Amino acid sequence: MNNFKPTDSEMEILQILWEKGAASVREINDILNERRDVGYTTTLKLMQIMNDKGLVLRDTASRSHIYSAVAIENDTKNNLISDFVNLAFQGSAMNLVMQALGNTKSSKDELSELKSLISKLENKS
Template sequence: MKVSKTEKNLPEPTKAELEILQVLWEFGPSTVRFVNDKLNAQRDVNYTSTLKQMQILTEKGILKRDESQMKHIYIPVEDESKTKDQLLDRFVNTLYKGSASSLVMQLLGNNKTSKDDIEKIKKLLNNFDK
């Protein structure tokens, strides 16, 4: 099964940029200070680093900035699921030649898949058959 391309391909965010996006998806439109505070709960991040990354994300078209208020508010352009779908498409196309089944087989064969996970996967597959 080949994985289809998404209609609008945004540039691929870096790991650090994805951390910023995760904060924005979880908490909604936010200031740089808010995002930086949330990132600092996980690891030390300089405010200026967060600011620069959010400016780069804006230049890439991944974020937009609302300048209508005194504090600039940053907003993701795409929702979380659409971005994850796009990243997953790229991942599967690059590493598994577009074969989602190859990815699933690798995941299931890594001895880290719990019985609970396998049951959830079975239920999901059964729903596809209906």
């Protein structure tokens, strides 16, 4: 169970890597720039920092280095949730769940998916 707590910027990049599997700095920077202006060297520096921290792996075989995520999506998100729940929901994940759910438009499909997860949880206990 790793314990990475990526910063917001790091998280943005991890999302992209989890989605794409692997990417060059150029590719990542292009995606980021669809949302907001980020300088190329800013992104590059971030990736280097993340590499130093061990959050990503870097393949330097070709001139433009290819990065992939080391941090595991599920674990990382669980860590973030846990921090978030402690910060804003008195440590109760159920509080977060109820508030997030109550404040969202949900489709029939999503709700039945959720209900089947609940059934699973009920059988576990």
